[in-house]
Amino acid sequence: MKVSELVNELGLKVFSGEKGLDNEITGGYVSDLLSDVMGNARDGQVWITLQVHQNVMAIASLKDMAAIILVKGLEPNENTLQHSNNENIPILGTGLSTFEISGKLYELLNR
Amino acid sequence: MRLSFKIEGGDFTQAGQASSEVKKVLKQLGIDAKTIKNIVIALYEAEVNIVAHAYRGTIDVEIDDKKITIRLTDEGPGIPDIEMAMKEGFSTASKKVREMGFGAGMGLPNIKKNTDLMDIKSTVGVGTELIMVNYF
Ligand SMILES: Nc1ncnc2c1ncn2[C@@H]1O[C@H](COP(=O)(O)OP(=O)(O)O)[C@@H](O)[C@H]1O
Numbered sequence: 001m002k003v004s005e006l007v008n009e010l011g012l013k014v015f016s017g018e019k020g021l022d023n024e025i026t027g028g029y030v031s032d033l034l035s036d037v038m039g040n041a042r043d044g045q046v047w048i049t050l051q052v053h054q055n056v057m058a059i060a061s062l063k064d065m066a067a068i069i070l071v072k073g074l075e076p077n078e079n080t081l082q083h084s085n086n087e088n089i090p091i092l093g094t095g096l097s098t099f100e101i102s103g104k105l106y107e108l109l110n111r
Numbered sequence: 112m113r114l115s116f117k118i119e120g121g122d123f124t125q126a127g128q129a130s131s132e133v134k135k136v137l138k139q140l141g142i143d144a145k146t147i148k149n150i151v152i153a154l155y156e157a158e159v160n161i162v163a164h165a166y167r168g169t170i171d172v173e174i175d176d177k178k179i180t181i182r183l184t185d186e187g188p189g190i191p192d193i194e195m196a197m198k199e200g201f202s203t204a205s206k207k208v209r210e211m212g213f214g215a216g217m218g219l220p221n222i223k224k225n226t227d228l229m230d231i232k233s234t235v236g237v238g239t240e241l242i243m244v245n246y247f
């Protein structure tokens with residue numbers, strides 16, 4: 001599934017990184033601990049988090065992740081947006097909680 | 112081939128720049144993907160440790176046909192008990208750093224897991240030297 005399909009299916013907001021909407025998704029990872037994501041996330045996963053600072057993008061790019069979903073209506077910092085546009089890794093947003101959006105993503109990817 | 116980077120303590124905006132540069136170079140050299148992943152994880156954690164725990168530091172990278180050797184030296188408080196610091200979950204990170212999602216105490220263990228050789232030397236009140244080697 002492509003990131004753009006995910007956006008449509010889950011009604012996500014696209015903050016940035018539109019050029020990465022064609023990125024192919026291999027799975028999801030949920031964590032707010034950056035070392036955990038660094039150590040254990042895989043290529044092509046969608047990362048669900050509440051962290052909005054630019055280190056999140058640095059990690060997503062080092063790990064070749066497909067996209068980031070920010071939960072609970074949180075918005076990315078300005079420099080996070082810029083980094084996302086440079087790296088073509090979309091930052092997406094939802095008003096839902098981590099629990100709710102994770103459940104929906106899991107269901108969608110395993111449909 | 113040699114690369115060198117400088118890091119300022121406390122400046123989280125820079126964290127990951129050296130890792131990103133080294134990743135690019137290793138890709139260009141055609142190093143296998145799994146090895147690059149390991150190196151990137153270890154170097155990122157090592158970079159963040161200088162930003163989070165030291166005052167300033169230098170990263171020297173040396174790549175030959177068999178291996179990559181990365182040496183990070185910093186001026187900083189040093190590590191009083193390295194064995195303790197290596198334990199999963201041990202962290203002296205500040206509250207601010209922890210709120211950013213750093214400071215889980217997984218950095219040094221992640222470095223250990225993702226390198227073929229890891230050596231830390233530290234002098235309290237002076238600084239820390241970390242050497243990591245990955246074979247291709
Ligand atoms: N370069 C360094 N200078 C001083 N202390 C360090 C350095 N690197 C690591 N440490 C110490 O070792 C601890 C564990 O490091 P690490 O496993 O990376 O966890 P974290 O960085 O999340 O605290 C740190 O909390 C800190 O006390």
Ligand SMILES: [Mg+2]
Nearest residue numbers: 159160218219
């Ligand atoms: Mg650390």
